[in-house]
Amino acid sequence: MQLVPNWRRALEMRSVQIMLLTAVLNTAGSVWSVFIYAVPLWLWGAVNVGLMLAAGYARLVLQPTLHQDRPHWRWRRDAGKARPTAVAVAAMLVLATPLAMQWEGKRNATYLDIAGVPTACYGQTGASVKLGATYPDSTCDAWLRQELGERYQQLAQCIPVEMAPHQAAALTVFAYNVGVAGACNSAAARYARAGDWPRACRAIQLNDRGQPAWSYAGGRYVQGLANRRAAERALCEGRAPR
Incomplete structure (x- = not known):
């Protein structure tokens, strides 16, 4: 099982906070703009759009993987790799x-191949093959x-x-x-x-x-x-x- 990375989970949890903050600021901004007129409407609109885009990205792109055992990026990286059962x-x-x-061909007794490497059985080499040893079938x-x-x-x-x-x-x-x-x-x-x-x-x-x-x-x-x-x-x- 592949768990969601900590940094990604933190970003995903932030998406909820961003959406809540956007809702609060929407309400506050509307009241402020309508009743006090202290903030220009174009400035408030720009801030509001930026927050909405950030919240939308966090909600649509990051949040769907919060409850998944295998994140999308991990699946894409593994795609196309055959794994024989x-x-x-x-x-x-x-x-x-x-x-x-x-x-x-098989030679149970260890021998030195043309390169001087200890070899035995069906051409096996490596640390398990010892000079002077004879291996059973x-x-x-x-x-x-x-x-x-x-x-x-x-x-x-x-x-x-x-x-x-x-x-x-x-x-x-x-x-x-x-x-x-x-x-x-x-x-x-x-x-x-x-x-x-x-x-x-x-x-x-x-x-x-x-x-x-x-x-x-x-x-x-x-x-x-x-x-x-x-x-x-x-x-x-x-x-x-x-």
Whole structure:
């Protein structure tokens, strides 16, 4: 629950005081102008209009949010951001986990990757991975599911549209391999945001000219990557990956 900020609540409460003050001054000003003529009518009119505008703004713009748990400005800031539910994440993981396992490969014992970083299981790194350690399959599987879930949450921020489980799974495994930044800036993400899923799924494997996409490493075509892209595309299209 998001509470109304203190400064905003104070302004909102002031709106009532402004309206009461306006009513009192209206009455006093009318009596003063009519019976005493000590204040020019144009001056009183200008003051009165200013107070009425201030009260109207406070009443119409600020006051409506007084009894709301989520202010309008907070809702606008959050608008368009997809927040996958636990059910959506679980459905995605059912399809994404076996595909990632198939293509990532697993090494239970910690090793140093090409950059000298301690790595284990399905390419996991970080403080939890220790040199000389060997991790059971259950730990490797849990780490993989956790990272896939994180990738999906990140991916949903740049593709804030509804995705079927197989589409979410395919893009998540794709992002797990090429990185979230690469996936979010890809043609697949662009077409997905536009709701063009046939092209989005195709773009995982092929570019708009029909040439292999995301199948190169160090500037060289890698058949293993091409095969992986084909499997991710098949899942995205609802077909059984090979």
